[in-house]
Amino acid sequence: MNKKRVYPSTNCPLRTEESFYQQEQAEHHNGTTPVTKIPGFKPVSSFILVYMHLLCLGVMKRILKHYWIGKSDKKKKMVNVALPSRPRRQLSDRLEGLRNDTPSDFARKPRGVDEVPRCKAKEFKFILVYCGPLILEKILPKPLYTFSCSMLAPVFFAGKRKQSCKLCKELIQNVLSSSSQAVWKRFTDSKHA
Numbered sequence: 001m002n003k004k005r006v007y008p009s010t011n012c013p014l015r016t017e018e019s020f021y022q023q024e025q026a027e028h029h030n031g032t033t034p035v036t037k038i039p040g041f042k043p044v045s046s047f048i049l050v051y052m053h054l055l056c057l058g059v060m061k062r063i064l065k066h067y068w069i070g071k072s073d074k075k076k077k078m079v080n081v082a083l084p085s086r087p088r089r090q091l092s093d094r095l096e097g098l099r100n101d102t103p104s105d106f107a108r109k110p111r112g113v114d115e116v117p118r119c120k121a122k123e124f125k126f127i128l129v130y131c132g133p134l135i136l137e138k139i140l141p142k143p144l145y146t147f148s149c150s151m152l153a154p155v156f157f158a159g160k161r162k163q164s165c166k167l168c169k170e171l172i173q174n175v176l177s178s179s180s181q182a183v184w185k186r187f188t189d190s191k192h193a
Contacts, residue, residue: 060124094135
């Protein structure tokens with residue numbers, strides 16, 4: 001919506017095969033897709049939601065590039081930088097400082113913030129799951145740090161037990177709730193999109 005990612009509600013009905021075929025969400029459709037003609041194909045449940053694409057390359061990359069670090073324009077000048085240069089350098093130094101202490105069990109070692117556009121999913125996962133809250137402490141402003149930890153918290157619970165799904169949902173709804181609206185507005189603001 002107007003070059004923004006908008007999540008007006010987290011309590012929405014799930015999409016179904018029937019609602020897809022009936023095109024009940026008009027804004028989601030640009031006409032009839034050829035996949036609906038494949039016999040036995042289920043356009044909603046046949047697609048797997050992949051952690052790597054959704055969380056690592058989706059959410060984590062977006063948070064790092066556009067929210068903590070900023071983004072580059074075509075002339076490689078930093079614009080919309082969330083962090084001033086000193087904290088940005090501290091974040092980069094902390095990430096690079098972890099290289100020597102990262103066990104060989106990890107496929108990729110952490111890199112500095114200038115390398116974020118070239119980072120792979122494994123590097124985003126390392127920040128997301130293992131070191132995010134530790135390296136961000138005392139670098140991000142308090143409201144942004146709290147918000148960032150709130151965004152990362154559901155990941156620690158996801159996939160552990162079936163009972164944790166309810167907790168994850170509550171945590172995500174809390175992040176998207178009015179208590180986080182000031183920070184969330186900036187995250188979804190078009191100049192950071």
